Amino acid sequence: MTVLLEMQGITKKYGDFTANHDIHFDVRKGEIHALVGENGAGKTTMMRMLYGMEQPTAGRILVNGKEVHFHDPSQAIRHGIGMVHQHFMLFPSFTLAENIVIGGEPKKGAFFDRQSAADKVRELGERYGMPIDPWKKAGDCPLGIQQRTEILKVLYQGADVIILDEPTGVLTPGEVKELLAAIKGLAAQGKSFILITHKLHEVMEAADRITVLRDGVITGQMAANDTDEEQISRLMVGRELVQMSRAAREPGEKVLDIQAIKLAGGKGSKPLLDDVSLSVRRGEIVGIAGISGNGQSELLQVISGLRQPDRGTVELNGADVTGAPVRQIREQGLAHIPEDRYLWGASRDATVLDNGLMGHQQRFRKRGLIDRSSLRKVMNEWVQRFAIKTGSLDTQAQFLSGGNLQKLIAAREFAQQQPFLIAAEPTRGVDVGAMELIHGELLERCRGGDGILLVSSELTEILKLSDRILVMYEGRIAGELTAEQATEEQISLLMAGGKRQS
Amino acid sequence: MNVIKRTLLGMLQPVVAVLIGLIAGAVAILLIGDSVVDTYREMWNGAFGSFYFLTNTLTRATPIILTGLGVALAFRAGFFNMGATGQMVLGGLAAAITGLYMPGPGWLVMIMALLVGMVVGGLWSLFAGYMDARFGVNLLISTLLLNYIASLFAGYMVSFPLKDRTGSAAMSQTPMLEADVWLPKLFSGMSLHAGFILAVLAAVAIYIFIHHSVAGYEIRMLGNNPFFAAYGGVKRGRMMVVAMLTSGALAGLAGAGEVLGTQHRYLDGALTSADYGWSGIMATLLASSHPIGTAVAGILLAALQTGAMGVERNTNVPLEVASVIQATLTLFVSARFGYLFLKRRKERKNNGSAV
Numbered sequence: 090m091t092v093l094l095e096m097q098g099i100t101k102k103y104g105d106f107t108a109n110h111d112i113h114f115d116v117r118k119g120e121i122h123a124l125v126g127e128n129g130a131g132k133t134t135m136m137r138m139l140y141g142m143e144q145p146t147a148g149r150i151l152v153n154g155k156e157v158h159f160h161d162p163s164q165a166i167r168h169g170i171g172m173v174h175q176h177f178m179l180f181p182s183f184t185l186a187e188n189i190v191i192g193g194e195p196k197k198g199a200f201f202d203r204q205s206a207a208d209k210v211r212e213l214g215e216r217y218g219m220p221i222d223p224w225k226k227a228g229d230c231p232l233g234i235q236q237r238t239e240i241l242k243v244l245y246q247g248a249d250v251i252i253l254d255e256p257t258g259v260l261t262p263g264e265v266k267e268l269l270a271a272i273k274g275l276a277a278q279g280k281s282f283i284l285i286t287h288k289l290h291e292v293m294e295a296a297d298r299i300t301v302l303r304d305g306v307i308t309g310q311m312a313a314n315d316t317d318e319e320q321i322s323r324l325m326v327g328r329e330l331v332q333m334s335r336a337a338r339e340p341g342e343k344v345l346d347i348q349a350i351k352l353a354g355g356k357g358s359k360p361l362l363d364d365v366s367l368s369v370r371r372g373e374i375v376g377i378a379g380i381s382g383n384g385q386s387e388l389l390q391v392i393s394g395l396r397q398p399d400r401g402t403v404e405l406n407g408a409d410v411t412g413a414p415v416r417q418i419r420e421q422g423l424a425h426i427p428e429d430r431y432l433w434g435a436s437r438d439a440t441v442l443d444n445g446l447m448g449h450q451q452r453f454r455k456r457g458l459i460d461r462s463s464l465r466k467v468m469n470e471w472v473q474r475f476a477i478k479t480g481s482l483d484t485q486a487q488f489l490s491g492g493n494l495q496k497l498i499a500a501r502e503f504a505q506q507q508p509f510l511i512a513a514e515p516t517r518g519v520d521v522g523a524m525e526l527i528h529g530e531l532l533e534r535c536r537g538g539d540g541i542l543l544v545s546s547e548l549t550e551i552l553k554l555s556d557r558i559l560v561m562y563e564g565r566i567a568g569e570l571t572a573e574q575a576t577e578e579q580i581s582l583l584m585a586g587g588k589r590q591s
Numbered sequence: 592m593n594v595i596k597r598t599l600l601g602m603l604q605p606v607v608a609v610l611i612g613l614i615a616g617a618v619a620i621l622l623i624g625d626s627v628v629d630t631y632r633e634m635w636n637g638a639f640g641s642f643y644f645l646t647n648t649l650t651r652a653t654p655i656i657l658t659g660l661g662v663a664l665a666f667r668a669g670f671f672n673m674g675a676t677g678q679m680v681l682g683g684l685a686a687a688i689t690g691l692y693m694p695g696p697g698w699l700v701m702i703m704a705l706l707v708g709m710v711v712g713g714l715w716s717l718f719a720g721y722m723d724a725r726f727g728v729n730l731l732i733s734t735l736l737l738n739y740i741a742s743l744f745a746g747y748m749v750s751f752p753l754k755d756r757t758g759s760a761a762m763s764q765t766p767m768l769e770a771d772v773w774l775p776k777l778f779s780g781m782s783l784h785a786g787f788i789l790a791v792l793a794a795v796a797i798y799i800f801i802h803h804s805v806a807g808y809e810i811r812m813l814g815n816n817p818f819f820a821a822y823g824g825v826k827r828g829r830m831m832v833v834a835m836l837t838s839g840a841l842a843g844l845a846g847a848g849e850v851l852g853t854q855h856r857y858l859d860g861a862l863t864s865a866d867y868g869w870s871g872i873m874a875t876l877l878a879s880s881h882p883i884g885t886a887v888a889g890i891l892l893a894a895l896q897t898g899a900m901g902v903e904r905n906t907n908v909p910l911e912v913a914s915v916i917q918a919t920l921t922l923f924v925s926a927r928f929g930y931l932f933l934k935r936r937k938e939r940k941n942n943g944s945a946v
Binding site: 393395414415416418419425427432433434435436437438439443446447448450451453454457458459461 | 808815
């Protein structure tokens, strides 16, 4: 097979820090080449150099055998390299067709030819097995369709090599299956993919070849047929992973008890929460599965006091805290790893130190002032224990990678020492090593008699940790399963609203 | 080490901005055809050239520093308090009334007048905060508009009910305060009064409050990311009261200090025509709301103004050169402010949107 793209001995240094060292990497025609590695392993740096956003310190990049120097992404695009970013870059108020042809609009005279754009887009979607409705507004489409649009946009620009950065992070299990099938189909038609991901089962399902990166160095490169998930994780982490499992536990009394919570939606729309009741006992992990946007966020906001329910009661650690202020609820026994680390969980402009202080203000108060030296001591322990990579405690949080910030937030909330913990997407975007650590800590806390409410869009995570599983659909609890009964298929069905139709 | 570094960085920004302003001024002077070096030498002399001019500059800096500190605190909490002028005017008026009508020994009246000025300025500022919290009136707009109400109300008060009818001059002003309630001068024969000491102390106190106290931490987090603050149990309402009250109180103190230390009466227009309030906001923005930096920027702005008077006294270059420099600064500052404001709005809008 012909080699389309090749990196030879690429090294990238930022000052003294080596992000990539002596990278040899190539992509062949019609191949899906997975690039895996923990956060900070240097995957992003590599791709930024391929896409012209960074220039290598040493080494050569070859396209079709000829050396190239990209100074910005438009040059990469002209050489047939396209990138679909982790966060979609669509204009929500534009139609899908408009989003796709942007920058290369078909014209009739001096005017934008909408009809021909829509025709082209429809034809493009059909040719590549990813049909979309070109007239729909991007903002009205589910995330799976938005992603399809992103890929079509790159194809429209004439890309032969497409970089997919964490493409499945926001998709439902069904959408993930469709996506993987679609890129396999495209590969069969001769397009090549670089698939960046954390999820090893996706790698095993879709990739032809796999390159593993650790600390900026390639630690393994092999055909997917010759390897397995265990070997890949070993290469990523550099050591054996411990298999964890839920030990049989005897749950204690209720630490959280929610009765008939109702939360109205906007005028004329469905209620956001409709008669939700659930309880969490000490020594128990209750998992909430569901496609995001089915009321999980609102439920957590009601429990933690960020939103007032219209009806119903929340009882925490033996006291009624319905509608109480956040601080009182936290003092009554809540720790909370929030679902969106940038919106709720951290302040990007503040230092790591300031981010770690939140919720611990009373503990580190000394005559009204912050006892920074004690805080530093405690936080240095967190940094060690969770292997948080940060310049120093005085670095601004925005310079931490997403996974490291997540570890910081988890460490902060584990340190609250409260009997009830909300863990919402606790391992979103973190690497395998950190995931192992956070999962271990959750199980540890649970064994120690704390109650945990786990909300996750990752079914494997829910299945691995939960004693009981609740599935939310359109603001209701659509079903409850015990850990023994639950299978991925059953949960997927409930997540899609299956039970109510049958 | 770190504290020193951060403080130095806080001071660096205003200095750099002023340097750029001076370059713009130099271009203007060259266009007129005068000597840049001579003009700036006169400006330096006018601002710092002798002990007299230095104290003059510091006197002018006093209300700028105080209002600037107040604005800095509000900005840090994410509240765009543009009402320093009005809060200062009412604080000054209240201090004048207290000084004129309160019985008792002079030193006590003076302290009470300062306190009353602070309370009135604080309440005026808090009123805007209340309207924001209760009715959703945009703080930026309400504080701006309340400036007019305050200035015109104070103007009315000294034109009619409180007007000084003792002298022959038909000025809109209150009668002169008794000399024993004046803020003491720091050096005899110089204009510098004890208000400057208060301003310096306030800068240090606000610095410690913002950067080292628990309440200051909560205010900073609220300003950085209100969602994060809410999640962590910071009470927005309470922080708004603290921030707006303190912010207005500092502006009120600036007004009271001017009345008790410089004018010795409330003179209509004396506080507004010198633009102390706006200079204070500018000092804050130049220093990115760092308290010590705000104080430094306040002195630089005052120096620019007093220096320009020196330029006009001794050269052919008009006073307006200072306006060119100030306008350049304003341009920088408003670009920065606009950016901050838009960034906050955008962040709020982005809440939960998937695309």
